[in-house]
Amino acid sequence: MGGKNSVGFLILIIGIILIPFMVTNDYYLGVLIFTAFNCLACIGLCLLMGYAGQISIGHGAFIAIGAYTSGILTAKFAWSPWLAMFCGILIVIVIAFCLGIPALRLKGHYLAMATLGFASIVHIVAVAAVDLTGGPSGLVNIPRLDFFGYVLSSDKQYFYFSWSVVALGVYIAFNLINSRVGRGLQAIHGSEDAASSLGINITSYKVQVFILSAVFASVSGSLYAYYMNYIDPGPFDVSHSILLVTMVAVGGLHNIWGALIGAVFLSLLPEFLSFLSDYLQVLGIAYQPDYDTLVYGFILLIIMLFLPEGLFKGFGNITQFVRSIFKKFSKRASDRVK
């Protein structure tokens, strides 16, 4: 990890430790726990999109496989949650391998198409395989995670656990980026031909990253299932996969911190709007939840128009922009005085 990144990592760790001391309300902690699940999936997706230059519109499916493997093995067969989570990871590795080999051998966005189709298939299976997945009625009685009998029952405990996993994910991601593989990936992103001429096995690198990102998604799904204690196919449809891609794009493709910021921003936005509507109601303005869609669209439009490189880079640009405006104003003011 480089200098700036280790400072960022330190801030992340301190934040994780301190937040439950400042936030004791279970509602806020719950929102932050869901945010952690999204962050985890987005870190993996960012490695794939930002560093290997491939888009997956099927990460919701990997989340679903993680969640359903964990849910089915624990609720129906009384396995240990850890073993079930591990089993989910293995299944996802095999599937991502089979899906990635043919799709990533080709140039262009074939992976996006393959994953899009795959996501639809997984969703259909989750809906139709009633005996296995519970179908649309869902799967109940999924247990909470425990450490040798010590159950993570409170939201505070689960907050620490899930964000520790996110921190671990960030650490792994940075280690990968600063390794030989990471540099190879950046070379592929720059130019496949050039990278290949330098002896980089393009397909193998891309498949490896794809598998890694799928594993991140699977773990996120398992944690989701253990936290909710109930799953149904609803949260794992294609629109969730697209939301994840949007999170990474909004935050900034080319940086892990960007992906984290994007995931946090879009996870908190609906709750923020819900607060805004409460506040406006107090002021006597009737704010209907239907307007949320308009607000989302507006925000995404603004980001894509003015911050095309994402929030992370855009933030730096904005501070520069504001500074330049202030300079202009003060210059004008001083001119006027003269």
Add this chain to the structure above:
Amino acid sequence: MKKRILILSMAVTLLFAFSTPSLYAQKKAGLKDYDVGCVFAKTGKASWLGEPEWNTAEMIAKEINAAGGINGHKLVLHLEDTGGENTRAVNAVKKLINNDKVCTIVGPSRSGTSMAVIPVVQAAKIPLVSCAGAAVIVTPVQERKWVFKVPQRDSDCVKRIYDHMASKGITKIGIISGTTGFGAAGRTQLKDIAVEYKLEIVADETYSPADTDMTAQLLKIKNAGAQALVNWSIVPAQSIVPQNMKQLKLAIPLYQSHGFGNVKYAAAAGEAGNGIIFPGGRLLAADTVPDTNPQKKVLVDYKAAYEKTYNDTVSTFGGHAYDSLWIVINALKKVGDDPATLRDEIEKAEFVGTAGIFKMSPADHCGLGKDAFEMLTVQDGKFVVLKD
């Protein structure tokens, strides 16, 4: 220029600073408010459920507060939108419990979201009166201490359909269901109860909510030799089934579930919808319910009030919000807003509502029987009580 911006920003800050405390000042005067949470799918894929529920809840709160509140306490509704999504429903319920300190929660609209929030309300010990249909929401009852629901049971709906079939001498049936929580639960019930009635299910088909054509499934049912068809679904796609049947000239009786209970579905089916038979709450055909029925006054009053306020036709789903909120209000009237005593009171509730005559008990957190349904049929795009 700078000055103007400064003044403007100061004005805005002052506005924000003073608006919030003034609300709290109001709260202190008089008796304390009763805070009730509502979680409905006002937007998203289940908005046709959430919208009338949301409207109904707002309408009732206005009416109660205009009449001086509940024993002098103002009824404050905290409405939250779930978008029909599990995660947002869980967040909304946690917000209501932790921030708004509600004493009870009405909703959610969908079976899936109801199942998702059950672990939260069970842990927080806050009563929840769901507006969703699936039987698993309140069974097994020992694991659902804090959870109630107001829509009629799907198993009772199936029994009413099968009773009617038995009276017509039908023995071989086909079933087709939507792949949603509602559809899947109904499909299980249809298959289980068919054994009791010695009915043979010769074809069992499904369709997804996004499907636009069910010809393939209907052909299979036709070839299997079904004497009648049950279409069990709550999504708008169900209206396509009668249309496809007409195109295929499949002239067997079509039965629908209580999920057909929105007159817009009958309108969407058009001419092909005429003659559809389904067990529904009496609300849908309030005008044709006999005057002797104890529900008549509630039905007509609610229907008139809703249609006058929102200029929209009434649906079963708004009726669920009416029932659940009134059960909560009646309990609040008797015992006040302590969640634990409120729960015990809801468990004893006896109430004449839009869905039927409720009689809750520790063994039954729904409280409706088979008689809550009336066999209805479609006549020129309108619901009327079936005569035979």
